[in-house]
Amino acid sequence: MRIRHVGSRSGDKIELQMTPMIDIVFQLLIFFLLTFRIVSMEGDFNIKMPRAAPREGLPDPNLVPPMLVRLQADAKGDIIGIRLNDTPYGTYDALRNRIIELVGSDTGPGSVQETAEVEFDCDYHLRYEETIKAITAVSGYVGDDGKPVKLVEKIKFKQATAPEGGSGS
Numbered sequence: 001m002r003i004r005h006v007g008s009r010s011g012d013k014i015e016l017q018m019t020p021m022i023d024i025v026f027q028l029l030i031f032f033l034l035t036f037r038i039v040s041m042e043g044d045f046n047i048k049m050p051r052a053a054p055r056e057g058l059p060d061p062n063l064v065p066p067m068l069v070r071l072q073a074d075a076k077g078d079i080i081g082i083r084l085n086d087t088p089y090g091t092y093d094a095l096r097n098r099i100i101e102l103v104g105s106d107t108g109p110g111s112v113q114e115t116a117e118v119e120f121d122c123d124y125h126l127r128y129e130e131t132i133k134a135i136t137a138v139s140g141y142v143g144d145d146g147k148p149v150k151l152v153e154k155i156k157f158k159q160a161t162a163p164e165g166g167s168g169s
Contacts (some may be wrong), residue, residue: 067118071134077127092137099138103151117154
């Protein structure tokens with residue numbers, strides 16, 4: 001049985017209607033032109049810079065010098081030396097008294113106590129309890145009225161390195 005296609009001839013061409021497609025393209029073009037918004041430049045910030053750099057002069061008397069607390073330990077981890085900026089102190093109480101002298105009793109926003117910072121440099125084998133005692137000595141104490149008195153709140157540590165020839169455990 002032979003199937004014939006009615007109305008199809010081998011020589012017929014299908015023509016596309018171009019006018020409706022061009023109309024749609026122009027409508028899309030006009031739509032995007034009318035809805036386009038120009039954005040302001042990125043990075044255009046409203047920054048007020050100081051007019052000139054501050055002049056060299058005397059340092060601020062309220063500025064606390066950097067405080068480096070060096071804790072030295074023996075082979076068993078017991079404390080054998082406490083130093084604050086290369087000045088030896090025999091006990092944690094002596095260290096606390098020196099911190100009180102440096103920081104003073106001024107507390108609150110903008111005070112010396114708020115900007116003071118202590119950096120600890122501890123020997124590798126120092127026992128944890130000794131480190132906690134040193135942190136307690138510089139961070140505050142309990143006053144005569146039973147209330148805590150803050151001294152230094154910003155505390156950081158230098159990286160401890162294993163002694164040469166040791167296994168580090």
